[in-house]
Amino acid sequence: MECREIRKRLSAYLDGELKQGERERVANHVTSCSNCGRELRALQETCSLLKVDKGIEPSEDFLLQLFEKAGSGRKGYQSLQRARWSFTSVPAFMRLTIVLLIGMAVGVGFGSLTSPERQGGVALTQGRNVAQGTALDNFQSVHPQSLTQAYINLTSLLKS
Amino acid sequence: MRNVDGGLKREVEKDSRGALPDEELMLRLKEGEANCFRDLVLRHQRSVVNIAFRITGDRQEAEDIAQEVFLRVYRAAKGYRPETKFSTYLYKITLNLSLNQIRRAKVILTRFLSGEQDSQREGETSPGTEAFTDTPLTSMEKEEVKKAVRKAIRSLPKRQRLAIILSQYQELSYQEISEILGCSPKAVERLIHRGKNQLKKELASYIQKK
Numbered sequence: 001m002e003c004r005e006i007r008k009r010l011s012a013y014l015d016g017e018l019k020q021g022e023r024e025r026v027a028n029h030v031t032s033c034s035n036c037g038r039e040l041r042a043l044q045e046t047c048s049l050l051k052v053d054k055g056i057e058p059s060e061d062f063l064l065q066l067f068e069k070a071g072s073g074r075k076g077y078q079s080l081q082r083a084r085w086s087f088t089s090v091p092a093f094m095r096l097t098i099v100l101l102i103g104m105a106v107g108v109g110f111g112s113l114t115s116p117e118r119q120g121g122v123a124l125t126q127g128r129n130v131a132q133g134t135a136l137d138n139f140q141s142v143h144p145q146s147l148t149q150a151y152i153n154l155t156s157l158l159k160s
Numbered sequence: 161m162r163n164v165d166g167g168l169k170r171e172v173e174k175d176s177r178g179a180l181p182d183e184e185l186m187l188r189l190k191e192g193e194a195n196c197f198r199d200l201v202l203r204h205q206r207s208v209v210n211i212a213f214r215i216t217g218d219r220q221e222a223e224d225i226a227q228e229v230f231l232r233v234y235r236a237a238k239g240y241r242p243e244t245k246f247s248t249y250l251y252k253i254t255l256n257l258s259l260n261q262i263r264r265a266k267v268i269l270t271r272f273l274s275g276e277q278d279s280q281r282e283g284e285t286s287p288g289t290e291a292f293t294d295t296p297l298t299s300m301e302k303e304e305v306k307k308a309v310r311k312a313i314r315s316l317p318k319r320q321r322l323a324i325i326l327s328q329y330q331e332l333s334y335q336e337i338s339e340i341l342g343c344s345p346k347a348v349e350r351l352i353h354r355g356k357n358q359l360k361k362e363l364a365s366y367i368q369k370k
């Protein structure tokens with residue numbers, strides 16, 4: 001009689017649906033009764049076999065199709081279409097990365113616009129280098145006391 | 161399989177990204193945050209497609225049903241009240257639509273007939289009574305078992321099949337299943353008990369082989 005009652009509870013036992021007292025009662029019985037123990041193992045194996053079937057994966061365009069269906073319906077669904085690619089749908093860390101990249105791009109662009117090369121051109125920079133390179137010559141060619149003359153020579157060279 | 165010690169896989173619905181619970185997403189959707197709908201679909205599409213697939217046995221039908229399920233959820237969002245767990249609500253719609261689809265297309269008969277043909281073919285080609293060793297199943301054996309399992313589940317009476325699908329694949333508690341099926345947890349236990357015993361008979365050759 002007990003075996004019959006126990007067997008009715010085996011599925012619930014395996015599914016963890018029994019309260020503690022009942023669970024202990026079933027556990028004790030199946031360890032001492034070989035028939036019920038065998039029955040329990042058969043049910044366990046059946047459940048294991050069920051798990052072999054992992055199911056199917058939804059097709060890759062499942063969401064797209066859903067939004068298309070939704071979009072072809074009422075007007076309210078159009079908000080879904082918009083939401084599909086909206087900025088808020090992007091994870092937070094990606095949003096931060098995008099903001100940083102945009103910031104860097106703006107910074108680089110602005111920097112290149114305001115650089116000396118951009119303003120005066122490459123020729124001016126080269127001219128300055130030449131002037132600095134020849135500055136010592138100007139000092140050497142004048143009289144040590146004629147500092148004013150050296151200054152005049154330098155400024156005229158830079159202007160040319 | 162669920163843990164016998166009661167560590168059941170019934171955790172609160174939250175996805176791997178640790179986002180908001182389903183019910184919160186629904187409330188936000190109700191307030192007009194359409195992106196929440198997208199999150200809900202991504203989170204549950206696999207479950208819904210698979211429930212429908214296990215009931216109808218057809219991938220395309222299952223995907224169509226799943227899309228209809230989500231559209232209904234979206235339409236109903238304005239009147240949503242978090243009185244029941246979102247997954248319970250979602251699976252209820254899924255079961256109803258899947259069963260309606262079966263009724264409409266009379267696919268039960270089709271599946272049953274094609275299942276018979278499949279089993280005849282499988283009988284001719286499968287190793288049959290050859291004993292399995294204790295080694296893990298090869299991919300061919302797995303494929304064979306998978307077919308047999310699907311066929312066995314489809315052969316169950318409707319309510320047993322639904323209870324088994326929700327219990328064994330969705331890992332819902334008997335209480336949750338009872339809410340979806342509209343019966344008592346005790347009745348769910350009986351359905352599952354009978355269902356498992358039936359499956360045990362249907363899959364006996366594979367159980368012995370193992």
